[in-house]
Amino acid sequence: MSPPPKKRRPAGKRKLGLAGELEQPGSHSRQVKYVLRLYVSGSTLKSALAVENIKRICKQHLENRYDLEVIDIYQQPNLARDEQIVAVPTLIKRLPPPVRRLIGDLSNVKKVLFGLDLGMPE
Numbered sequence: 001m002s003p004p005p006k007k008r009r010p011a012g013k014r015k016l017g018l019a020g021e022l023e024q025p026g027s028h029s030r031q032v033k034y035v036l037r038l039y040v041s042g043s044t045l046k047s048a049l050a051v052e053n054i055k056r057i058c059k060q061h062l063e064n065r066y067d068l069e070v071i072d073i074y075q076q077p078n079l080a081r082d083e084q085i086v087a088v089p090t091l092i093k094r095l096p097p098p099v100r101r102l103i104g105d106l107s108n109v110k111k112v113l114f115g116l117d118l119g120m121p122e
Contacts, residue, residue, distance in 0.1 A: 034095060039085045039090045040088055041088040046104075047088065049105040050105045057116075090102070
């Protein structure tokens with residue numbers, strides 16, 4: 001017995017991607033919005049470097065597709081406690097799923113892109 005024929009979608013129709021975002025016909029780029037939180041500790045060198053690095057990465061790779069919130073754990077310790085932050089700087093990618101945590105100054109662009117599901121490791 002042969003499998004049933006596949007249903008064909010008329011050309012030009014939009015379809016939902018993996019995370020429910022709309023994909024344009026013939027386009028492989030996903031336009032999903034990234035929600036990021038960067039936890040830092042005051043104005044330390046590593047924290048300042050992490051802020052600078054993630055802003056540059058977002059501007060280059062996620063232009064107009066991200067929300068970045070920088071949280072100082074000294075000014076908002078309750079947020080750090082709720083997220084169980086044990087090291088800073090820590091970047092948390094909330095959306096799109098899965099949730100990911102990246103620790104450090106985010107200077108290794110390839111690792112950051114991989115952690116954000118934007119690139120492949122070498």
